[in-house]
Amino acid sequence: MSRRISYLLGLVLLIALHLGLYSHTFTAKGELDKKARVNYVLPAEFSRVAALDFQGLAADFQLLQGIFFIGDKIDRQEKITALDWDYFTRIIKAVIKLDPYFYDTYHFSTGMLTWGSGRFQDAIDILKYGRQFNPDDFRFPYHIGFIYFYFLHDAQKGAQYFEIASKIPGAPPILASLASRLAYYKGNYTFAINLLQRMLSAERSPEIRQYYQKRLTALQGALLIEKAVQKFKIDFLRLPDSIQELIDKKILETLPQDPYGGEYILLESGRIYSTSKFANAPQKKTTAGSTADVGE
Amino acid sequence: MWPLISVTFLEGVRSRILYGIFLFAIFVVFLSIIFANFFMQDLGKVAVDFNLSAISFAGLLISASLSVNLIAKDLDKRTIYFVLSRPITRVQYVWGKYLGLLTVFLFAYLLLTGISCLVLVYLKSEYVNYFGSFNWLAYLQAVYFDFIKIMVLNSIIIFFGVITTSSFVNLLFTVSTYVVGQSISDVIHFISTGRGQESLAPATAQLITVIKYIVPNFEAFDFKVISAHGMLVSASEFGYFTLYGIVYSVIVLCLAAMIFKKKELL
Numbered sequence: 001m002s003r004r005i006s007y008l009l010g011l012v013l014l015i016a017l018h019l020g021l022y023s024h025t026f027t028a029k030g031e032l033d034k035k036a037r038v039n040y041v042l043p044a045e046f047s048r049v050a051a052l053d054f055q056g057l058a059a060d061f062q063l064l065q066g067i068f069f070i071g072d073k074i075d076r077q078e079k080i081t082a083l084d085w086d087y088f089t090r091i092i093k094a095v096i097k098l099d100p101y102f103y104d105t106y107h108f109s110t111g112m113l114t115w116g117s118g119r120f121q122d123a124i125d126i127l128k129y130g131r132q133f134n135p136d137d138f139r140f141p142y143h144i145g146f147i148y149f150y151f152l153h154d155a156q157k158g159a160q161y162f163e164i165a166s167k168i169p170g171a172p173p174i175l176a177s178l179a180s181r182l183a184y185y186k187g188n189y190t191f192a193i194n195l196l197q198r199m200l201s202a203e204r205s206p207e208i209r210q211y212y213q214k215r216l217t218a219l220q221g222a223l224l225i226e227k228a229v230q231k232f233k234i235d236f237l238r239l240p241d242s243i244q245e246l247i248d249k250k251i252l253e254t255l256p257q258d259p260y261g262g263e264y265i266l267l268e269s270g271r272i273y274s275t276s277k278f279a280n281a282p283q284k285k286t287t288a289g290s291t292a293d294v295g296e
Numbered sequence: 297m298w299p300l301i302s303v304t305f306l307e308g309v310r311s312r313i314l315y316g317i318f319l320f321a322i323f324v325v326f327l328s329i330i331f332a333n334f335f336m337q338d339l340g341k342v343a344v345d346f347n348l349s350a351i352s353f354a355g356l357l358i359s360a361s362l363s364v365n366l367i368a369k370d371l372d373k374r375t376i377y378f379v380l381s382r383p384i385t386r387v388q389y390v391w392g393k394y395l396g397l398l399t400v401f402l403f404a405y406l407l408l409t410g411i412s413c414l415v416l417v418y419l420k421s422e423y424v425n426y427f428g429s430f431n432w433l434a435y436l437q438a439v440y441f442d443f444i445k446i447m448v449l450n451s452i453i454i455f456f457g458v459i460t461t462s463s464f465v466n467l468l469f470t471v472s473t474y475v476v477g478q479s480i481s482d483v484i485h486f487i488s489t490g491r492g493q494e495s496l497a498p499a500t501a502q503l504i505t506v507i508k509y510i511v512p513n514f515e516a517f518d519f520k521v522i523s524a525h526g527m528l529v530s531a532s533e534f535g536y537f538t539l540y541g542i543v544y545s546v547i548v549l550c551l552a553a554m555i556f557k558k559k560e561l562l
Contacts, residue, residue, distance in 0.1 A: 045482075045486075048482060049478075049479045049482050052474075052475070052478045052479075053352060053445070053478055053514065053515070053517075053518040053520065054349050054352070054353075054520075055518075055520070055521055056341070056344075056345040056348070056349070056520050056521045056524050057345045057346065057349045059345075059521075060331070060335070060342050060345050060346075063335075064334055064335075067334070099521055099524075101341075101429075101521070101522070101524075101525040101527075102338055102341060102525075103337055103338050104335050104336050104337050104338045104341075104342075107336055107337055108336060203336055204333075204335075204336050204337075204426075205336060208336075
């Protein structure tokens with residue numbers, strides 16, 4: 001009897017030891033992996049062959065690797081360096097070669113490479129590659145048009161792609177008239193808000209939703225103030241001296257908060273911008289050609 | 297030949313290995329419910345990838361365990377003498393074993409496809425907006441072509457099975473043929489590019505061209521990626537790929553039967 005009890009006791013002790021060791025190795029290995037991250041992506045030419053007839057599954061796992069890599073950094077609000085974005089871009093370019101029809105790859109990478117890192121040309125290249133395989137999907141020319149128009153300030157190319165998108169069955173009817181109205185929308189936050197709302201409605205990951213929601217709130221705040229500036233201009237036939245004047249004259253009830261921690265500022269043109277440049281402080285320095293371009 | 301087919305079928309379905317493989321495949325199929333949640337829009341595509349891969353991998357595992365041992369076991373346990381003492385020719389033996397194996401695979405594929413369909417029905421009802429490109433016909437199309445792939449692979453296993461008495465050597469030859477067959481179209485594509493022509497000696501390129509007619513093009517039966525996106529092949533392509541699989545298998549089995557006819561059984 002006592003032998004059985006000591007046997008059970010020993011087993012319980014061993015299980016407790018196992019649990020302790022497991023949680024230690026789990027965290028310790030995670031930290032070690034982070035320090036020694038190789039950031040190497042298997043070239044698609046190789047992974048295509050190595051995946052044998054499981055290319056679709058290989059693409060899923062590789063995209064998951066990219067989502068977790070960037071998602072984890074966003075979640076922890078860590079600095080995303082240029083090298084990190086290089087690594088992420090390489091993953092995406094490998095995934096689209098494994099499965100060029102997989103829309104999640106384009107959806108996620110376009111959002112991250114434009115709003116997140118300002119790598120507009122990479123985003124366009126990825127979308128153009130996807131368009132070759134998905135010619136009946138309006139979302140590809142639509143997103144390319146948006147990047148040209150909104151981020152690269154090329155209204156002509158933007159209009160060209162919106163027109164292509166509008167002719168594809170299933171495209172929203174608004175696209176048909178959008179191409180001709182691009183000049184009006186130039187630099188208008190409404191346009192970006194519409195796109196962000198579309199992306200948000202299609203997004204399922206809570207971390208990425210939060211990421212888009214933050215930007216959406218910031219742009220909605222800027223738009224609210226801009227609309228108040230327009231009203232002020234109609235009422236007083238001049239631009240306000242400061243945003244505070246909008247509140248003083250009761251045109252704006254309260255000043256919206258910039259979720260990035262900056263302060264909204266009134267530009268000479270009457271446009272509204274923020275001292276945060278609509279970007280998280282740690283990312284601001286590292287993202288070349290960052291989203292500071294947005295409101296220009 | 298019918299008794300041989302039914303005996304092979306019964307021997308196959310009674311195998312414990314088969315049920316182990318079933319459990320593994322069913323586990324992967326159910327794993328798709330968890331993994332699909334990590335993605336944003338094409339949840340249907342991810343679910344189909346998992347389910348098709350589980351079925352395909354199960355097919356490969358059954359081939360590597362059950363099929364490879366089939367003839368080797370008969371030779372090893374001397375049961376082949378008992379079979380051949382009956383009014384069954386050696387040619388009938390080869391075909392009977394092969395067709396018996398196919399019935400085992402048919403049973404396995406029907407069972408796994410049925411279970412995976414249940415999982416997909418559940419996922420589709422749960423995430424109805426994220427199954428936009430999903431198409432049942434396309435799904436069944438991929439399973440069908442995977443079965444054709446297994447049909448070809450098993451004819452090769454039978455072929456190597458009559459040449460060698462060792463199941464391990466048979467496995468090595470079969471795996472090599474599968475890997476080469478799966479990647480041959482990529483290699484051919486590489487050769488056709490400028491970079492490939494520069495880096496490969498002309499003799500090597502010619503050798504690969506010869507190999508492409510000998511080794512089956514397994515990639516021709518891989519419709520998993522396009523089926524996951526709901527795309528269907530045309531009727532003519534469907535017929536062409538099926539015919540290619542059947543013709544290749546028949547040739548290999550005829551060769552296997554010819555070799556087995558002349559083989560000295562000690």
